[in-house]
Amino acid sequence: MAPGEAFTHEQTERIERARQSAQTQTGIRFAVRVGALDGDLKLAAERLLGGLADPRNDEAVLVAVSPGQRFVRVVTTPAAKKRISDSAAGLAALAMTSSFALGDLVGGVITGLRQLSDAAGAPAAPTGSRR
Amino acid sequence: MPFLAVSASAQDVGTPYDPDPLSAVHAWALYGGTVIGGFLLAFLLTAVTSRLSRPSRYRPGQPWEHDEIWIGAKPEDIEAKRSRAAVPGAGGASGTW
Incomplete structure (x- = not known):
């Protein structure tokens, strides 16, 4: 396999649409990263999320997939953790690994994003809109 | 036209038996081989170009x-420079396959 692009433009578009949809439905910022992780895999994924979001205030989720290491990590900021519990993240990770084991990286990521957005639900309505 | 007819001698034009008719094997090789060869060429060209232009499918266990x-946003795209430290109190889950 030659180095460079791992996905076709169409595959990247499909993941981007799923990510956008999850973000719109939940109000949580989602990011997907596919590539190798260095050192401690969990810690590396958490560091990546630390570079993306303010851990105290932002609701953000990172899905880090390392196909070479056969590892996927869903990381949620403390604010996002209130809406996506660790068990819900675990179910999404399980769904993803099921697809990855069959060689379907794109399908797995899309399924995972959908599960995470379903678990989070719609963003809380602003207090001013309550009657 | 008459001039052309006259200039072509009988030797140049030939007869139904001169040159000799193709043998069955020769005819099949010529006409069948051309068609089959064309299909093979098209198939090979398609296979080679699709392999070159498309990333090969991921297979579990192969190196990445x-x-x-x-x-989504890369850390480099975020305007506020954030420390790449682990988020305290972060949640989530892992999976392997």
């Missing part, structure tokens, strides 16, 4: 030799 891909 691609550049990292970000879908």
